[in-house]
Amino acid sequence: MAHEPRIDYRVNAETILRDTPGVREAVTRATTHFDGSRERAYGEVDETALRDWAAGLRRHVLANLERYLLQAEERLTANGVEVHWADDAEDALAILETLVQRHEVRRVVKGKSMLSEEIGTNAALEGLGVEVFETDLGEYIIQLAHEHPSHIIAPAIHRSVEDIAAQFETQLGTAPNADPDALAAAARARLREAFLTADMGITGANFVAADSGTVALVENEGNIRISTSVPRVHVAFVGIEKVVPRLADLGGLLPLISRAATGQRLGNYVSLISGPRRADEPHGPEAVHVIFVDNGRSALLDDPEQGEALACIRCGACLNTCPVFRQTGGHPYQWAYSGPIGAVLAPALLGLERAWMLPQASTLCGACEDVCPVRIPLPRMLVTWRQRAAAAGYGFAGEAMAVKAYRWMAARPGLFHRATRLVGGPLGQALGSAPVLREWTRYRDLPGADDDGRDET
């Protein structure tokens, strides 16, 4: 990971805006819809009380993480679940490899899981000669297109229905311009065989309840339900921060995640998995494995200014409301988690050298903090990453010099006031072609002074 190239958000975003303008339209439409639904859904509950409770609970978990993880391990084990611990992605995939071999797995169906995306599960399985099927419709669409998710909860948010119809016509033989129902039906028909013949189902986990040893998953399509119950083996990748104290907590958290994410009262399916099939039960997997994955989270937890990011419940509300995310979707962030929370997690989990530009991808407008159901102060954390980047010498060319020059001017009031008055006048117009302002004038006129309201710009 450390030697991966820098994520160049600016170039990635410019490329998307220039080459695939439809992305902007598709993402804006979908996120605006989600955002509006979220606001309406909160209207039915005591939003403040619910968010305060959830925020407090998640902080309590982070402050007592080890205790709850050990309790969860004990209860899961007592339920017949095999618990594994992975320090990093490599570890997690090595554990998966031993499970694939032990259970003689040739075909895997997957429910949507951002952690499995984070650690590169599909490529690892393919490397082992295992066939992998994403079964969430959005994930399936992008798997067929050899793309990565563009949103935490809506992986194909960057694609229009027309796009997908064209793709499915080629890949699945659907009629030209098939409607969404026909497209979903085609995917369902194709996936049905995979569900019935898969040896292993892989999922993430929204939460793990420590007191009962229960893996909780919420979804809308039912594919997680099938992935966790039909194949012989179920493997859940769980970020160590996903534990909650009590099963009863899910009564508050699962509806909150649904309201914050899509404005639903609750997702269509909730799966509570407490272990493999028992002797007297006709259905369910023979073996259930939970792999708790650290992958940088312990170090983040110890970071006094950024550790709160682990309170995140992956609802995607900050992406939906983020005006920056809306222009490009998640691909310019170049990894599993995008938007404001992705920009906060990236430097912690990928390293500042590789990810310093992501916290710059924000105007600090504050909309993300406004909507975060667990009240993560995202703008403050983005500024903290920028401070660390500046201190470490990362930044755009000329940025450090520009700030220092500006400071030098600001300390000389006579000069400063003369200069600022000139900028709006003829000097500014002349400077329009100078390097500092060239980026500004590429997309905008530089208005002259005194033209507010007097003439049309």
Add this chain to the structure above:
Amino acid sequence: MRVALFPSCMTEGFFPQAAEDARWLLERAGAEVTTPPAATCCGQPAYSTGYSAEAVEMVAQCVDAFADADYVVLPSGSCASMLRRFAPGLMAATDTAAAADALAVRSYELAQFLDGVIGWHPPADALAGRRLVMHHGCHALRELHAAGAAERLLQAAGAELLPWEAQTECCGFGGAFAVKMPAVSAAMADRKLDTLPAAEMLVSADPGCLLQLAGRAGARGLGLTVRHLASLLREAADGP
């Protein structure tokens, strides 16, 4: 009441008339207005870019410059939020912490000061029949909760504020963001401009946002009239 007017560099540079209009309004409202020359930059560009040391120096310079003022008033929601909301945290570990805290509570965005502190409103009906659209800078909206004050001032004068789908969305300026991420910034301005209702002008209390929106509208050849809130309020009180 001694009020220090802090025009901010953006107002000075691009909307100097708005700075004059803000002074006129404050004087009309009964304040004794000064403009301390040592007040140059609130430090926000350095702060938001991550250069804390430079930001600390600039805030400290502001703290000194405004030591004698009962209130500091800024015709810029963004700069006002720097002094009011961000500076105390930034200065917490410095010798200037207490003075920065004291400055924070004395610092106001112009509309909030007129509406909530000094209690000045434009004459009724002075803006009757005017159909306006108001853009609230994000800091004014979310850090200062100043949107209500600006709207009350305009509505007191009878202006009609048109609803706007993208009203609470960022215009894409974001200080250095506009230069660091120019393509995304322009796309964000386009989202604002593409959803604009048919209003005679766009009003804001944030010079940065006005510059962004007017600049992008100009580059696209859209005939958009933008106006700083201070200038429209002066017109309402004094005639055009």
